[in-house]
Every structure is written in C-alpha cells, then in structure tokens.
Amino acid sequence: MGVHRRQNGYTVNFCVDSHNSLGNYVVDADGNRMLDTFCQISSLPLGYNHPDLLAVARDPNNASVLAARPALAMYPNMDYPEKLENLIQAIAPRGLKHMTTMMCGTCSNENAIKQAFIRYRSRERGGNPTEEDLSSSMLNEGPGSPSYSVLSFDGAFHGRTFACLSLSHSKAIHKVDIPAMNWPFAPFPRFKYPLKEFEKENRADEDRCLAKVREIIAEKKSTGSPVAAVIIEPIQAEGGDYHASPYFFRNLQQICKETESAFIVDEVQTCCGATGYFWAHEAWDLPEPPDFVTFSKKLISGGYFFKEEYGPKLGARIFNTWMGDPPKVLMMEAVLDVIRREGLLDLTRTSGAHLMAGLEDIQAKYPQHVRNARGPGTFCAIDVVDSGVLAKVASNVRDKGVLLGTCGTNSLRFRPALIFQPHHADILLDTLESTLQEL
Numbered sequence: 001m002g003v004h005r006r007q008n009g010y011t012v013n014f015c016v017d018s019h020n021s022l023g024n025y026v027v028d029a030d031g032n033r034m035l036d037t038f039c040q041i042s043s044l045p046l047g048y049n050h051p052d053l054l055a056v057a058r059d060p061n062n063a064s065v066l067a068a069r070p071a072l073a074m075y076p077n078m079d080y081p082e083k084l085e086n087l088i089q090a091i092a093p094r095g096l097k098h099m100t101t102m103m104c105g106t107c108s109n110e111n112a113i114k115q116a117f118i119r120y121r122s123r124e125r126g127g128n129p130t131e132e133d134l135s136s137s138m139l140n141e142g143p144g145s146p147s148y149s150v151l152s153f154d155g156a157f158h159g160r161t162f163a164c165l166s167l168s169h170s171k172a173i174h175k176v177d178i179p180a181m182n183w184p185f186a187p188f189p190r191f192k193y194p195l196k197e198f199e200k201e202n203r204a205d206e207d208r209c210l211a212k213v214r215e216i217i218a219e220k221k222s223t224g225s226p227v228a229a230v231i232i233e234p235i236q237a238e239g240g241d242y243h244a245s246p247y248f249f250r251n252l253q254q255i256c257k258e259t260e261s262a263f264i265v266d267e268v269q270t271c272c273g274a275t276g277y278f279w280a281h282e283a284w285d286l287p288e289p290p291d292f293v294t295f296s297k298k299l300i301s302g303g304y305f306f307k308e309e310y311g312p313k314l315g316a317r318i319f320n321t322w323m324g325d326p327p328k329v330l331m332m333e334a335v336l337d338v339i340r341r342e343g344l345l346d347l348t349r350t351s352g353a354h355l356m357a358g359l360e361d362i363q364a365k366y367p368q369h370v371r372n373a374r375g376p377g378t379f380c381a382i383d384v385v386d387s388g389v390l391a392k393v394a395s396n397v398r399d400k401g402v403l404l405g406t407c408g409t410n411s412l413r414f415r416p417a418l419i420f421q422p423h424h425a426d427i428l429l430d431t432l433e434s435t436l437q438e439l
C-alpha cells in the first residue's frame, strides 16, 4: 500500500469502506465485514452510519455550519453560545459548569494544564502578570516562565504534543528522540485478580502509590518546581487497561486539595458511557468535583470542563484558531439524544455484564492462555499470559471477523460502540474462544 510513503501510514491496518460500514460492523476496502469492538480507537459512540448522524449531515440547515469553520474565540456562529450552554447543561460532570471545546484529546489536556499553571501562578503572585513576568516570559525565564511541574503516572497516556508526551509513559516509541520536561511520575496501582481474592494486597498497593505521590509533591516543592497539577486517567487505557479503586481516586483528590495542585481527570477514552457511567469518575463518589475533566473520542469533539477559579481572567490566554468545531457539536447533540432516547447507558451496562461473564468463563477454561478479565461496562480487557502471542491472537480474531484492540504488553481491549448488544458480545466471545483453542 503506497499510502505509507506519503502520509506516514506505517500504522494503517486496513482502509475502511465508509459507505457500507453500518452500526457495529465495519467493512474494509476488500469488502470484508467485521464486528468492530474497537471502533476507531474507542471514538465511535454510535458505530457507523447511524441514521441520526446521517440526518445531521444531510440537513440543509447545517450546510453553512459545514461550509465555513469559524474562529470560535473571535467570531462564533450566532447560535453557538446557546448550543454550548445546552451542551453544558446536558453533560457537565456534577458541580462543573465551565467548558471549553477543543480539537482533540491532546489539545484538551494541553490547555487544561495551561489553565492550571495560570491559576497556580496567579495565586502565588496575587494577581495579574507584572511587567517583570511579561518581559522574562519572552526570554523563557522565571518568574514569567515558572519552573512548575505536572505529576502523571507510570503507564499513563495523555497525548503526543510536548507537554502531554512528557506526561505519557506507556510506550517508548512515542517518546524516543523527543526532549522531555523534567516532570515527575508516580507508580499507578497494579491490581492482582480476582479482585475479591486480593483486596488486601491491592489496597496496600494503592496506599504505596498514594504515599509516593505525597513524597514526590513534597520533593518537587522543596526543589523549586512545585506540582501545579496532577493528571490521571480513570483507567490507564493505552498503558494496559490498569484500574484503581474509588478509594484511590478520592485520596488522590484529597492530596491535591492539601497541596493546592489541580486535580485533572483525563476522560478522553473513558467518557460518554463506555464504563456504564457517562463519566467514569462518577463511580468514585468524590466529595467535590475534579478541578478539570478533559474529554474527546466518543464525545466527538475535544474539550474540558473546569472549576470557575481555573477560568482565565484575561483574554488570549487560552486560544487557537478554531477552539473546536461546530459540526462536531451538532453531532454531539445528536449522539446525546440517541443515548437518552434508546437508553444506551443501560444497554452498555447490560452488554458489559454479559461480556464480562463470558470473559470470566473463557479465562476459567483457558487459564494457560488468558487471565485478569476486567471491566467496567463494555470498557473491558483480558490479558494474554504470553505477550508474544498478543498480536497473533488479535490478528487471528480479526481474520475470523471480529476487530478488537490491544494495549500495554499483554492486553486485549474492547471498546465497542454504545449500541453494542449482548448478542454482539456472544459473537466476540465465541470468536475469541475458537481462536484460543487453536493456539
């Protein structure tokens, strides 16, 4: 395929026939139809060619929105403010009411982090930038360019631009050859399964990680690069679908509160229902909202919610040409309408429970091949015992007509659309089992 010579197509698996792909099924350029349980890296909320989304694209009233992309921070379409307000009302995490749209997950994380830095510095300085701040920032020197840091976690993935890449620790090939910020990262819990059997050990591991977070924040403060923000995924997806408990996240938020570090929850991959909650962090029952919640993928547009005190107090601080994309907001509106109308959160919980039960059956039958089945919702994964067969299992399952994802070194991961039903899970499970039988 010549595409890789001109468009860095080394990672292309196959080209999609976008006209004939439908619902949970993707069709490739050769006409092969596959059950898609990976859905464009977990970014298709309603699968392919959903009639409600096609209707948005075909609606002549939307033509002008598609035809000219506005610089939203300067010349928003006149109906855009109301659309954003409606969106915030519809999906804002409990306690958050400020939101900025962005282009993608990375862009959302980058700008959330910048807002955290601005707030940290403004609080430290006691107001707006001084002349010294402004002039020194032009030289990339303090105090205008402060030596703050952001704490992330081993196994994290937050994006591939400079700051987010420095925060990411999932694959070396993402990072090699690129300078990194000297920012710290703490260990993320590594649960032993089954959870019921290892409650004590897993809680001890979470406490170990929390103690390390405290230690790192104290150390960075004492060496003049205080941690202005902590960023974490509800489930470390690219790193290998690593989970932690609500206890861990509630304690992490408490540490952020005590140290005045912003608590940023990166929901780019977990948002919009796949875990059975609209926002994965709802499961944590936090005493107060996170300071930031970033999103993208299944919500079609990138963006982030944030607490009022983190909002920029001056113009032109958080800015880029487009600041989002109105047609994506039209699509988001349609997606949210379908989720509500068809009860897709309940369906995801039902299909997810069915999928998990099937994965647990399979790991009981083939303990020599797979283990650590884990959810929640349809945001499921199972590990192959021998990492050397991970790619082979995934490609054999695909050749039998089911597309799934992999992550980390050993994990098969499932990221189906919200329209995924129990009978689709049966197809996936039967195909996985027959593939394991052939190993």
Ligand SMILES: Cc1ncc(COP(=O)(O)O)c(CNc2csc(C(=O)O)c2)c1O
Pocket: 041, 104, 105, 106, 107, 109, 157, 158, 159, 160, 233, 237, 238, 266, 267, 268, 269, 296, 297
């Ligand atoms: C938790 C989390 N945070 C941020 C990002 C970055 O989002 P995008 O910039 O790719 O939209 C992602 C993107 N996920 C992703 C999957 S493969 C990949 C890559 O760059 O290889 C990126 C994410 O999962």
